[in-house]
Each structure stands twice: as structure tokens, then as C-alpha cells.
Amino acid sequence: MFRVRQQIGCTDEVMDSCIGREFSKEDAVRVAVLDTGIGNHPDLSGRVDAFFDFLHGEKYAYDDSGHGTHVAGCIGGSGKASGGMYKGICPWCRMIVGKVLDRNGDGNMDDMYRGVEWVLENKERYHIRVMNISIGIGHIENEERMQELLKIVDEAWDSGMVVVCAAGNMGPEPMTLSPLGSSKKVITVGCHDGGFYSGKSSLCESYSGRGPSPYAVKKPDVVAPGTDIISCNVACRSAFRKYRNAYVKKSGTSMATPIVSGAAALLLQKYPELSNEQVKRKINYSATDMHEPWTKQGWGMVNVGKLIKIAY
Secondary structure (H helix, E strand, O other): OHHHHHHOOOOHHHHHOOOOOOOOHHHOOEEEEEEOEOOOOOOOOOOEEEEEEOOOOOOOOOEOOOHHHHHHHHHHOOOHHHOOOOOOOOOOOEEEEEEOOOOOOOOOHHHHHHHHHHHHHOHHHHOEEEEEEOOOOOOOOOHHHHHHHHHHHHHHHHOOOEEEEEOOOOOOOOOOOOHHHOOOOOEEEEEOOOOOOOOOOOOHHHOOOOOOOOOOOOOOOEEEOOOOEEEEOOOOEEEOOEEEOOEEEEOOHHHHHHHHHHHHHHHHHHOOOOOHHHHHHHHHHOOEOOOOOHHHHOOOEOOHHHHHHOOO
């Protein structure tokens, strides 16, 4: 996450400008994360306000995959285990976590639907402002159920939440966006590493889902780095006042998406009066043009420095 923050202008100065001197945990922006769960990690400790397991009904937070813990770290890991090196984009935000995917990162539309429904039902209770869905859906067997899922995701947006969805990893052909990222309303995030890896093969941008979508010509909305992203490892263990295996690299639009969710949380931390529509416009309009086709980059690379500094 260190190089990601550098790439998108998310400096300590920018982050610090989003909180006042009297800041307390009650003031922190709440982000809902629907994924494989969340593990016990020092960078996330004490900041999970609610957890619900839609697969097995476990009462205590866990992550048998590691995907969700990594995603959560991208959004708002504190960087405690690395002296701040690998902190996320909004390192004080609080999280509401729904486990809708199994240990292999697989799930079904019923669990996903119930997860979004649960977030909607608890939106006011936990003051949820952002929902992150780092989930790509491939082949659709039940089109009717898919439409129901899309409808409730749109309802989440209509309720005032900023909903951020992955473009998926089915590119590079046209119209290969994950269905959840096809909605006109949500912020759809593709991957682009901005030339950071010169000559490297298998970059996330080479397989990031491409627009347009059946519902919106201009998709994805923005891109963010997604190759070899270093974030929280669910296998982290404490040892002699230090931590072992605290971080791990993962790649995909699943990693790019929480970077944008973190940016949205950061913006709402500084300007809590903004609507989700305003947040979306400001993220889009402040993005850095990568001079790629719109179907690949949308408005461009998310630019947190510009987003926060010119929000008004």
C-alpha cells in the first residue's frame, strides 16, 4: 500500500487534513465490507463494529480465505504492524463486515443478496456511508436472481450509501464487466498500475473487466492500482513484540476497489455533508487521465490528493 498511496497522492498530509484535533472513534466513517470475512490483525484491531456470517452462522469475526482481510487493510488498515508503511487509504475508518464468500472466495447470489439486505437494514444503526463489494461474478445461470441482486444493490445506492464495486477480472474483451459493476449508479473500479511495472507481464490491467455495460456506456468509472498490492495477511502472528507474516501481496480488481472505497471514506470524513452522488462526481472528475480507452480506464486513475484538496 505504500507505493499505492504514493501513486494516487494519498500523503500523510492529505490524510491528516481530513480529521480535526477533537477526532474520536465516534466520528469515524463507517464502511461495510461484503467479502470472505475479516481476521484478527493488529492493523484492524478494535475497529470492526459488526460482523455477520451468512455461510455458517459463526458469531465471532473470522476469515478462512484471507481475501476479505486483505481488502479491509486496503480500505483502512492502520499500518500498526509496519510502522505505518502499509496502512490503508482511510486508516481510522470503522468497518461493518458481512461474510458472503467461502474460503475459496466463491459464493452464491442468495448469500450476496442477504448481505446487501443486511447492510441496508443496519445502515442507520451503524451509520454506514460506504459499501465495498470486491466481488466479480462470471457466468450467470439464474438471470432473474441476478436482476434481483442488481436491484437491491441499486436500492443501497438510493438509500444514500456510496457503493463501490469491482469491474471483475474477465477482460480484456469489451463488455466483460462483472454484473455488479455494470449498474449505472455504483462506482465501478477497474485496475491500472499506471506504468509502475515497466515490462512486467500479467498486470492486473491486462485482465481487468472492460466496458461498456448493458446499462451504462461510460464504464468503468475509475481505475486504481491492483497488481501485487501489499496489505493485511490473515496469517499474521505476534512474536517477541513483533509480527510475523503481517502482510501479503494480492492482485486483481478486488484490490483496486477498496482503494476507491477508502478514498470515498476519506472524502466523507472531511466533508460528511456530501451525498453519494457528489462523492461519485468528485472521485470521477478528480481522476488522472491515463490516455487509455474509456472502456479500460473510465475517467482515469483515482487521485486522492486532488480529490481532497479541490473537493470544494
